[in-house]
Amino acid sequence: MNQATIDRSAAWTRLAEHAEEMRRRHLRELFTDASRGEVFTRQAAGLTLDLSKQRWNGQTLELLLSLAREAGVPEGIRALLSGEHVNVSEDRPALHTALRLPPEASLVVDGEDVVPGVHETLDRMATMVERFHTRQWRGATGRPIHDVVNLGVGGSDLGPLMVTHALADCRPRDAHHVDVHFASTMDGSQLVDYLARFNPETTLFVISSKSFTTIDTLSNARTARDWLLARLVEDGIQGVDEEMVMRQHFIGVSAKPDKMSEWGIAESNQLLFWEWVGGRYSLWGGIGLPIALVIGMAHFRDLLAGAHAMDRHFEQAALGDNLPVLLALAGIWNVNFLDIRAHSILPYDGRLEYFAAYLEQLEMESNGKSATHDGHQVSYSTCPVLWGQLGPNAQHAFYQLLHQGTQPVVCDFIAPLRRYDDVEDAATRDHLKAQHRLTLANCFAQSRLLMLGDDAIDEPGERPGHKRYRGNQPTTTLLLDRLTPATLGALIALYEHKVFVQATIWGINSFDQWGVELGKQIAGETERILAEHRGHEAMDASTRALIEAVWRMEKE
Ligand code: F6P
Numbered sequence: 001m002n003q004a005t006i007d008r009s010a011a012w013t014r015l016a017e018h019a020e021e022m023r024r025r026h027l028r029e030l031f032t033d034a035s036r037g038e039v040f041t042r043q044a045a046g047l048t049l050d051l052s053k054q055r056w057n058g059q060t061l062e063l064l065l066s067l068a069r070e071a072g073v074p075e076g077i078r079a080l081l082s083g084e085h086v087n088v089s090e091d092r093p094a095l096h097t098a099l100r101l102p103p104e105a106s107l108v109v110d111g112e113d114v115v116p117g118v119h120e121t122l123d124r125m126a127t128m129v130e131r132f133h134t135r136q137w138r139g140a141t142g143r144p145i146h147d148v149v150n151l152g153v154g155g156s157d158l159g160p161l162m163v164t165h166a167l168a169d170c171r172p173r174d175a176h177h178v179d180v181h182f183a184s185t186m187d188g189s190q191l192v193d194y195l196a197r198f199n200p201e202t203t204l205f206v207i208s209s210k211s212f213t214t215i216d217t218l219s220n221a222r223t224a225r226d227w228l229l230a231r232l233v234e235d236g237i238q239g240v241d242e243e244m245v246m247r248q249h250f251i252g253v254s255a256k257p258d259k260m261s262e263w264g265i266a267e268s269n270q271l272l273f274w275e276w277v278g279g280r281y282s283l284w285g286g287i288g289l290p291i292a293l294v295i296g297m298a299h300f301r302d303l304l305a306g307a308h309a310m311d312r313h314f315e316q317a318a319l320g321d322n323l324p325v326l327l328a329l330a331g332i333w334n335v336n337f338l339d340i341r342a343h344s345i346l347p348y349d350g351r352l353e354y355f356a357a358y359l360e361q362l363e364m365e366s367n368g369k370s371a372t373h374d375g376h377q378v379s380y381s382t383c384p385v386l387w388g389q390l391g392p393n394a395q396h397a398f399y400q401l402l403h404q405g406t407q408p409v410v411c412d413f414i415a416p417l418r419r420y421d422d423v424e425d426a427a428t429r430d431h432l433k434a435q436h437r438l439t440l441a442n443c444f445a446q447s448r449l450l451m452l453g454d455d456a457i458d459e460p461g462e463r464p465g466h467k468r469y470r471g472n473q474p475t476t477t478l479l480l481d482r483l484t485p486a487t488l489g490a491l492i493a494l495y496e497h498k499v500f501v502q503a504t505i506w507g508i509n510s511f512d513q514w515g516v517e518l519g520k521q522i523a524g525e526t527e528r529i530l531a532e533h534r535g536h537e538a539m540d541a542s543t544r545a546l547i548e549a550v551w552r553m554e555k556e
Helices: 003-008 010-023 058-070 073-082 096-100 115-133 158-166 189-197 215-234 242-249 257-263 286-316 323-337 355-367 399-404 426-456 485-506 514-532 541-555
Strands: 041-044 047-050 147-151 179-183 203-208 250-254 270-272 342-347 385-388 410-416 475-480
Touching: 003 010, 010 058, 010 323, 041 286, 041 323, 047 323, 047 485, 058 073, 058 323, 058 485, 073 286, 073 485, 096 115, 096 286, 096 485, 115 270, 115 286, 147 189, 147 215, 147 286, 158 179, 158 286, 158 355, 158 485, 179 189, 179 286, 189 215, 203 215, 203 242, 203 286, 215 242, 215 514, 242 250, 250 257, 250 286, 257 270, 270 286, 286 323, 286 485, 323 410, 323 485, 342 355, 355 385, 355 485, 399 426, 410 426, 426 475, 475 485, 514 541
Parallel strands: 147 179, 147 203, 203 250, 250 270, 342 385, 342 410, 410 475
Antiparallel strands: 041 047, 047 475
8 A cells, every 4th residue: 555545545435434423422322332341451561451432443443453454554563673674764774672672582684683782782781880889980089970960852861761750669779879860951951950969079971862963962961071170170189180080970872983982972981872773762772871770770671671572562463452553543543533633641650750751752753744655745634742741730730621621632541550569667558559549540530531521420400511521532541560660661662663553554754853853953053143143134023033132132
């Protein structure tokens, strides 16, 4: 099937006809079938995916599976996992799955087995992590490093930030003296706070950038380097020189060793990864160093193993039992056939605070596209607008819109079944378990209310308009047995593969991001104009006035 014409395929046409009927049906009606919960629930890799509250039925799913076959999803999965050049615009594979292959595996890509290199990097990471945890990694004055600041943005920030936060309670005892922090914003607002508080003698910066050209990261890195040099070298601490500062206070993670060396990162402090790992898919290797520093290398390997279990499931399960495929098809159904173009991610676990932000990049930078592989413009919708927040907090913020607004929105509810078993103090454990039960009750109540609307409670009499709930908002519930490195790895891999399946159906390339390039170029030109105080004459009236406001301020 030519992807640009997927909306002219037989399966698409049948789905469009079927949607006419399904649009008229309310979810509460679909739930008259008592087996529905079971029929639309699947499990794999420690995750339970309940898709029964989607506005679909058995026939919908059959038709969607035909669409997936017609669009070449099985072939696409094979191509992705075997290292074919699925990133067509950049003519390379997208092999994040290779980063979680076990050491005994082999994957020959473009004539080379990539697995030994992957494990060599993991072993180098392990050595680094051990040096921090055993207090052997010392700053230029001989004191052990206490604060590690990751300087990166996008995929070089969001994945490590999300996972370190989610798994902080797995921190092994020997990691307790190392604190990991993140600075991503180009304006320096996070960094300035760290520089005010941290001791330069015990602070190390990890510069994480696949390209090692990202201005946001390099600006933060330059400020950090000058801060260290000013405090440790220019202030004249005896015996400390620039070379020592660079060697003992900076690590670089990138696919560009030359650029790292040019910047001054010692070769022994460079962790490399490959062009075939996309930035937003890169937390599984060197970019994951901050994660490994917090949770330890053993847990980091569990994270990889969990993701690998999901990869195997993705590869082997039949389409109708395949969690990423099913999650993707629910999305296609909502976007393309029910016209639901807003998608909210709602974890019911404070540890997943950054999960929505992580998925915003994963999904929207991957699939927020309108050109197919062969350059045609699509004539159907692709990635929905995706946003989210911790569910319990969002209940006090934007759930009003979900329940009574005018927008149809699909929501993913995510929660661990078990929590707090290992809290030592019995009374505290009981309180915390009760809080967890309360949280689950809220999670389940919200998705039920979104589904049933007014029918969720049995109350006699007519309600006034402002107290009505129309319901019929589709939701997915994802339960993790517990939130562990392995289940988190599986959860992330589930969404990565979902994104790929959707892209395969839409005929777009998930693995490039040309849409962000022009903005960078224009920002560079604007910066030059701001600095040189000239050259804005040909610009639009609004931008000219904004630039002049800066110039006026600079003259004051
Ligand atoms: O500008 C977008 C982007 O390229 C993302 O895709 C990427 O994750 C981020 O910038 C950071 O890129 P790098 O790791 O090369 O600094």
